[in-house]
Amino acid sequence: MPLIWGIVVFVMASFVILVDSDCFMTPVLDDVRRFCQAALNRGDRIQQVFLYRSAVQAVLPEPDLPADEPDLAAVLATFCQQHQIPLLYCATAALKRGITLARPGFTLSGLAEFAGSLHGEKLVQF
Amino acid sequence: MTQVLIIMRSSAWQDSQAREAQDLALATAAMDNPVNLLYLGEAVLQLLPLTGKPVGKDFTVAQKLFPLYDIGEVYVCAKALDQYQIDPSSLRLPVVVVDDFGLAAQQQAQHLLVF
Numbered sequence: 318m319p320l321i322w323g324i325v326v327f328v329m330a331s332f333v334i335l336v337d338s339d340c341f342m343t344p345v346l347d348d349v350r351r352f353c354q355a356a357l358n359r360g361d362r363i364q365q366v367f368l369y370r371s372a373v374q375a376v377l378p379e380p381d382l383p384a385d386e387p388d389l390a391a392v393l394a395t396f397c398q399q400h401q402i403p404l405l406y407c408a409t410a411a412l413k414r415g416i417t418l419a420r421p422g423f424t425l426s427g428l429a430e431f432a433g434s435l436h437g438e439k440l441v442q443f
Numbered sequence: 444m445t446q447v448l449i450i451m452r453s454s455a456w457q458d459s460q461a462r463e464a465q466d467l468a469l470a471t472a473a474m475d476n477p478v479n480l481l482y483l484g485e486a487v488l489q490l491l492p493l494t495g496k497p498v499g500k501d502f503t504v505a506q507k508l509f510p511l512y513d514i515g516e517v518y519v520c521a522k523a524l525d526q527y528q529i530d531p532s533s534l535r536l537p538v539v540v541v542d543d544f545g546l547a548a549q550q551q552a553q554h555l556l557v558f
Contacts, residue, residue, distance in 0.1 A: 335556065370460070370463050409466070410463065413459070427470075428467055428470035428471070429474060431467075431470070431471075432471040432473065432476060435445045435447065435476055435554060436445050436476075440447075440554040440555075440556070442555075442556055442557065
């Protein structure tokens with residue numbers, strides 16, 4: 318059946334995203350959003366975006382940003398909501414940084430949740 | 444099973460990097476992922492026994508728990524040991540000394556994380 322050999326099977330990839338860089342000093346949250354968008358455009362799946370270390374600062378409620386600075390955390394949260402991507406942050410890392418409240422769109426989580434998601438997925442660190 | 448290699452590149456007390464990387468390593472291993480660790484550059488200093496009491500919490504004592512958490516190999520860069528003139532037998536843990544920045548271990552891993 319030569320025709321069958323010609324069929325390309327499209328294999329969907331599934332990604333876990335770990336963000337651990339400083340999200341106010343760099344535009345990393347925009348990088349993450351663009352990566353996720355590109356993956357979704359390809360038909361891939363984003364299993365979760367997990368914020369760790371300095372990146373947990375993204376969850377700070379009511380950040381008082383300068384008027385000319387985009388609120389990349391809010392943009393990422395909206396994006397993840399639209400595409401039903403779990404947007405998690407590490408509770409311990411947040412508490413160590415004095416963050417006890419989170420803005421809407423970010424879900425309290427822990428390292429176990431991240432570690433339990435790795436089976437068979439592709440992992441990308443930002 | 445997922446083979447995770449966590450690459451340590453920071454010294455122990457400079458900032459929170461080393462501590463939070465080790466926390467992540469233990470949590471990842473606790474969830475039944477096979478985890479290996481690779482210490483490069485100044486990160487080898489994390490494995491030295493303390494000579495005094497640190498001001499902050501001593502997270503490095505948890506290295507004793509690596510076997511309990513089924514953490515596989517602890518790779519250490521030969522170049523870094525040479526640079527800091529450290530004899531591997533003086534480290535807290537039995538380690539595997541590797542050349543070429545542990546490239547072989549990096550190639551074998553399914554997931555790489557760098558801290």
